[in-house]
Amino acid sequence: MDRRATFSNLWLAGALVAPQILLVVVFFYWPTLQALYWAFSTQPPFGGTNQWVGWQNFQQIFADAVYWNSVRVSIIFAILSTALSIGMALLLALMIDRQLAGHKAYRFVYFWPYAIAAPAVGLAFRFIFAPDAGFVSAINQLAPNLWNPALKGWDAMILIVIANSWKMMAYNFIFFLAALQSIPRGLIEAAAMDGSGVLRRARDIQIPLLAPTLFFLLVINVTESFVDSFGIVDITTGGGPARATDLMVFKIYSDGFKGLDYSMAAAQSIVLMLLVIGLTFVQFRYIEKRVHYA
Amino acid sequence: MADIAIRNVEKSYSKTAVLHGINLEIIDGEFLVILGPSGCGKSTLLRMIAGLEGITRGEIAIGGRVVNALEPRERGCAMVFQNYALYPHMTVGENIGYALKVAGLPKVERERRVAEIAQIVGLEAFLARRPSELSGGQRQRVAMGRAMIREPKVFLFDEPLSNLDAKLRVQMRLEIRRLHQRLKATSVFVTHDQIEAMSLADRIVVMNQGRIEQAGPPRQLYAEPATRFVASFLGAPAMNLLPATIVAKDRARMADGTEIALDPGRFVVEIGQAVEIGIRPEDVMIVWPGSEGAHALEVEFTEDMGSSRLIHTRLGGMEFTVLQPTAQIEAQSTLHINLPENVIHLFDARTGSRLIRAGATIGTLASAAA
Numbered sequence: 193m194d195r196r197a198t199f200s201n202l203w204l205a206g207a208l209v210a211p212q213i214l215l216v217v218v219f220f221y222w223p224t225l226q227a228l229y230w231a232f233s234t235q236p237p238f239g240g241t242n243q244w245v246g247w248q249n250f251q252q253i254f255a256d257a258v259y260w261n262s263v264r265v266s267i268i269f270a271i272l273s274t275a276l277s278i279g280m281a282l283l284l285a286l287m288i289d290r291q292l293a294g295h296k297a298y299r300f301v302y303f304w305p306y307a308i309a310a311p312a313v314g315l316a317f318r319f320i321f322a323p324d325a326g327f328v329s330a331i332n333q334l335a336p337n338l339w340n341p342a343l344k345g346w347d348a349m350i351l352i353v354i355a356n357s358w359k360m361m362a363y364n365f366i367f368f369l370a371a372l373q374s375i376p377r378g379l380i381e382a383a384a385m386d387g388s389g390v391l392r393r394a395r396d397i398q399i400p401l402l403a404p405t406l407f408f409l410l411v412i413n414v415t416e417s418f419v420d421s422f423g424i425v426d427i428t429t430g431g432g433p434a435r436a437t438d439l440m441v442f443k444i445y446s447d448g449f450k451g452l453d454y455s456m457a458a459a460q461s462i463v464l465m466l467l468v469i470g471l472t473f474v475q476f477r478y479i480e481k482r483v484h485y486a
Numbered sequence: 487m488a489d490i491a492i493r494n495v496e497k498s499y500s501k502t503a504v505l506h507g508i509n510l511e512i513i514d515g516e517f518l519v520i521l522g523p524s525g526c527g528k529s530t531l532l533r534m535i536a537g538l539e540g541i542t543r544g545e546i547a548i549g550g551r552v553v554n555a556l557e558p559r560e561r562g563c564a565m566v567f568q569n570y571a572l573y574p575h576m577t578v579g580e581n582i583g584y585a586l587k588v589a590g591l592p593k594v595e596r597e598r599r600v601a602e603i604a605q606i607v608g609l610e611a612f613l614a615r616r617p618s619e620l621s622g623g624q625r626q627r628v629a630m631g632r633a634m635i636r637e638p639k640v641f642l643f644d645e646p647l648s649n650l651d652a653k654l655r656v657q658m659r660l661e662i663r664r665l666h667q668r669l670k671a672t673s674v675f676v677t678h679d680q681i682e683a684m685s686l687a688d689r690i691v692v693m694n695q696g697r698i699e700q701a702g703p704p705r706q707l708y709a710e711p712a713t714r715f716v717a718s719f720l721g722a723p724a725m726n727l728l729p730a731t732i733v734a735k736d737r738a739r740m741a742d743g744t745e746i747a748l749d750p751g752r753f754v755v756e757i758g759q760a761v762e763i764g765i766r767p768e769d770v771m772i773v774w775p776g777s778e779g780a781h782a783l784e785v786e787f788t789e790d791m792g793s794s795r796l797i798h799t800r801l802g803g804m805e806f807t808v809l810q811p812t813a814q815i816e817a818q819s820t821l822h823i824n825l826p827e828n829v830i831h832l833f834d835a836r837t838g839s840r841l842i843r844a845g846a847t848i849g850t851l852a853s854a855a856a
Contacts, residue, residue, distance in 0.1 A: 378568075378571035381567070383584070385536060386584050386588055386632070387585055387589055389559070396573075400575045
C-alpha cells in the first residue's frame with residue numbers, strides 16, 4: 193500500500209510545506225551558514241567590515257591548550273553522564289516493569305524531571321550541592337572541605353554530571369519502560385520456567401532485547417551531553433573552577449558573548465557540529481551492527 | 487515424575503472469580519488433557535500449576551509437596567507455550583540449552599545434552615539458526631526441546647498446537663504422544679480442540695466457567711457425558727440436542743408435538759419435566775418408510791465428508807444432523823429415521839445434568855468404555 197500522500201497541485205504542496213521549510217531555514221540553515229562565514233573571517237565585535245582569513249581561526253583554536261582542555265572535559269562529561277543516566281533509567285524501568293506496589297505512581301513521577309528546563313535543574317542542584325548550605329554541608333561539617341564544587345574541579349564535574357543525568361534519566365526511563373513492556377510476557381515466563389531468577393532474566397533476556405533502544409538512547413544522550421548541557425553549566429559552575437567544567441558548548445558561549453570573539457566562537461561551533469555528526473555516524477556505522485533487532 | 491494434587495483451588499482477580507473450587511488428582515505418568523472453551527479458566531489452572539499465577543485459595547501439591555509458595559523454577563515443571571515464547575536473540579541451540587546454562591552446567595556437558603535433545607526433536611541441522619529463521623513446526627519443536635532438556639517431573643502444554651496449520655497439527659500431536667510414551671512424565675495439556683483432547687488424553691477434564699464439568703477417559707466422556715455441556719462439546723459433528731417435555735414414563739414431546747420414545751428403564755424422570763434429548767449424528771438409524779416409530783424428515787442439504795456423509799434435516803422444528811457412511815441421500819428428499827432408545831442421552835433442561843438411572847448404560851459405546 194502506498195501510504196504517501198501525492199499532490200497533483202504542486203503549488204498547494206509547496207504552500208503546505210512552506211511553514212516548515214521556513215522554520216528550518218530561518219532557525220537552522222541560516223545560522224549555520226552565518227557561523228560558517230564567521231568561522232572563516234574576523235568579525236569585529238562593534239560592527240565594521242569583516243575580513244576573510246581562511247583557516248586561521250581553526251589553526252588558532254587547535255593550537256590553544258584551553259580549547260583542548262574543553263574537549264577533554266566535554267568527553268569526560270559525555271561518558272559519565274551518559275553512563276549514569278542510562279544506567280539509572282534502566283534500573284528504574286526494570287523495577288517499574290515488575291509492577292511492584294505503587295508502580296503506576298512512580299512511573300508518572302519518574303518522567304517529571306524531563307519537563308524541567310535545564311537552568312531550573314541547574315539552580316536546584318546548585319542549592320542541593322552548595323558546600324555551605326545544601327544537604328552536603330552536613331558532610332562538610334564532619335570533614336571540612338571534603339566537598340566544594342567552587343574550589344575542586346572534580347566536585348564541579350560530578351555536580352554537573354548528576355544534574356544532567358537526573359534530567360536525561362527521565363527521558364531514557366520512558367523509552368526503556370516502553371521497550372520493556374513490548375517484550376512479550378511469555379518470554380519472561382519461559383525464562384522463569386527455565387529456572388532464571390529476576391536478575392538473571394534481566395541480564396539474559398530483557399537487556400539483550402532492549403539493545404535497539406539502548407543504542408538509540410546512547411546516540412541521543414551523547415549528542416545531548418555535547419550540545420545541550422549549556423544551561424546547567426551556566427547556572428551551577430560557570431565553567432569553573434579553573435575551567436574544570438568548561439564544556440565545548442559553554443566555551444563557545446563565553447568566547448562569543450562574554451569575550452565578544454565571534455569568529456573564534458563560530459569556528460568552535462563548526463568543530464562541535466562536525467564532532468557530533470562524526471560521533472553519530474560512528475555509532476550508527478559500527479555499534480548498530482552489533483545490535484540485534486528482534 | 488510426580489503426581490499432582492489440586493485441592494479446592496480458587497482463583498479470583500480482584501472481585502472476579504475465574505476458578506471455583508477445583509479438585510483434581512493427576513496420576514503419576516498420566517497424560518491429562520484439560521478441555522474447555524476460551525475463558526473457562528483452563529489456562530489459568532495450568533499457569534497456577536506452573537507457578538506463573540498465584541493461588542487465591544486452596545493448594546496444589548506436586549509429588550506430595552505443596553508448591554503454593556514455590557517459585558516456578560522450584561516446582562520441577564517445564565512448559566510449552568502457545569506462541570512458543572522462544573528467545574529471539576538466541577540460536578536454537580542456546581534456546582534449548584538455556585535452562586542448563588542457568589543451572590550452571592559446564593559448556594561441554596551442555597552441548598552434549600543439547601545435541602541429544604536436538605536429535606530427538608529432529609533439529610540437529612538447525613542448532614545455529616535463530617527462531618525467526620524457522621517454520622512454525624520447527625519453532626514448536628524447539629519449544630518442546632527446551633522443555634525436555636530439563637528432564638522435568640511434569641510437562642505443561644498451553645495450547646501448543648493452536649498456531650499450527652491443520653496438517654502440521656496432526657503430525658505434532660502424534661509426536662507429542664510418542665514423546666510421552668517415551669518419557670512417561672506426567673503431562674497436563676490444555677486445549678479447546680476436542681479432537682486433540684480425544685486423541686492425546688489418557689484422561690480428559692472438561693471445564694466450563696471455572697468449574698470441572700466431568701473428568702474421565704475420552705471414551706467414557708464421549709459415551710456417557712455427565713452434562714449437556716460435555717455432550718455438546720465433545721464430538722464432531724456435534725450431538726443433536728432436542729428440547730422436549732416428559733409426557734409419560736416412556737415418552738417425551740417436543741414443542742411442535744413430535745413425540746420421541748424413551749426407554750423407561752434407563753431414565754429417572756417426572757411427568758412434566760423439561761428435558762433435552764441428546765443423540766449423536768452417527769447413532770441415528772435410517773429405516774424403511776413406514777417402520778414402527780419412524781420419523782420422516784425433509785433433507786435440507788448434505789455435506790460429503792469423504793468417508794461419510796453428513797445430512798442436515800429438521801426434527802420437530804430443530805436442526806438435526808445424521809451421519810451416515812454410505813447412504814445415497816439427495817437434498818429435498820425425505821429421510822426416514824429411527825432414534826434407538828438405547829443410544830438416547832437425556833439431560834435436565836434446567837440444570838443440564840444427565841438424567842440416568844444408576845447402573846444404566848448407554849448404547850454399545852458404553853460397553854467399550856467399561
